[in-house]
Amino acid sequence: MLHRFSFFFFATPLGHESLITQMGFLVESNSLLAPFAIPFLVGHFSALDLNSFVYWSCERKQKRVSYFREMASLQCLFWFFLVYALSIGYVAKGLGCNWGTRSTHPLPANIVVKLLKDNGFDKVKLFEAEAEALKALGNSGIEVMLGIPNEFLAPLASSVGVAEDWVAQNVSSYISKNGVDIRYVAVGNEPFLKTYKDTYLQTTFPALKNIQAALIKAGLGRQVKVTIPVNADVYMAADSGLPSTGDFRSDIRALMISIIKFLRDNGGPLTVNIYPFLSLYDDPHFPVDYAFFSGTSSPVVDGPVSYTNVFDANYDTLIWALEKNGLQSVPVIIGEIGWPSDGDPNANIEYARRFNQGLFNRIIQGQGTPKRSTPPDIYLFGLVDEDAKSIQPGNFERHWGLFYYDGTTKYNLNMGKGRTLAPAKGVKYLARQWCIMAPEANIFDSNLPGSVNYACTYADCTSMGYGSSCSRLDARSNASYAFNMYYQTVNQQNGACQFSNLSLLTTTDPSRDTCRFEIMIDVGKHEQARSPTTSYAGSRRNPMMVVIMLVLMWIIGVVH
CATH class of the missing domain: 1.20.272 (Zinc Finger, Delta Prime; domain 3)
Known part of the structure; x- marks a missing residue:
């Protein structure tokens, strides 16, 4: 006994x-x-x-x-x-996702909420307070992290009254009237990114404090916590690259310590965005295996610990930085992590599936890192592709979605308990027709380059870039892809498939190999069919x- x-x-x-x-x-x-x-x-x-x-x-x-x-x-x-x-x-419940809406043809909010529920996401991060998204999330059982765009930081920092108005309009009202489970307000998004230089350096912390004060005044100080999603470039290791040498970036070290102490004192977490893909994208000599969770060929040995993947090493660098500054008790959330499926030779379906499957396996197993065994909450980036995002960082920016723009699956993932990814349901499309280059049109027609350039100026042609899913098309198919993307982007308008007599409509799908010729969502039909938001309340556990x-x-x- x-x-x-x-x-x-x-x-x-x-x-x-x-x-x-x-x-x-x-x-x-x-x-x-x-x-x-x-x-x-x-x-x-x-x-x-x-x-x-x-x-x-x-x-x-x-x-x-x-x-x-x-x-x-x-x-x-x-x-x-x-x-x-x-x-x-509860291990399965640690799964969140970023819901971005920078799309010419966004999925209807009620369909997105159903997509989240069907795939086990019980947390979602919004980049701004969009009315339709928040209403659809009401009584859904999904926890919400509500973002504040960087351009709002200056007015929010200028007056607590502005912060009170923002909280009343975007937090209090949706909690009380719509039953939205808002848990966090994310003040800014990577405001200390090196490329922003000092743009938000003076406004981020005051905005954070004013939002916190506004939440307390609204009686939400215990229910809704503040956080700031930062990029992983706010901390770094010494020249050795060992996580145990981690500390905050010297130019913002004092500011970061003050912010994190404020978060700690008010029960808020620190949110960090970590992108192993960018390590590979920025450095052609970066070991490919080390970007994934199954890498073993190039470990980083830090005392008794051997790091076999860059995520663990990156995350533990932050944990060491927190510990060195007496902030080891502060909880950390992974606000963004994922892998794009197009727009770069290393952004492809195979790598995206490999990375995200490894990430899901960690979440299912409740796996932490060598320095902090408790697994953090993780928000996958992102839910669907966004064809209207800026491509300044790279063509891959429009292809981070776990799903294509319309909620169809890109690849299979084992999500545990015998579940795989489930596509969006109830999506309505435009007519099944494509705009292509006419067979009789001359590939050397002097109007062709200008027509293709015009089409790609107003539509997303990033899949045609080097190493991307449509990079192996011949010249005629390249023109067809550009023509069709424009035609679909403008909702198949009459006259939209007239490129100097070089194009025509077809009902035969011109997609080939890895290259998809899209048909866009019929936004008009979804607007007409919009009905009161369905409640998806309830737990998966009985x-x-x-x-x-x-x-x-x-x-x-x-x-x-």
């Missing part, structure tokens, strides 16, 4: 310890409230909190007289398996089964 179990103690978030203790006394004392205490914990705390509760409960049990030791040990074992079963669901299990456990405790 076992007499004692040793449980690894996980530190609970600030403010939870006393509540866990109080709920624990209800269970230990066999109170009639016990069956209801545990579902409360299950619904409000993470798996780490629950493990702390089990540890507390078992330690209390083992302080009883020896007569009850055997029963206490059995109950501890029951607790362990119960919480382990519940924790599996709460009744949880209650039944806990009641049985409580009965066992009473009997013994």
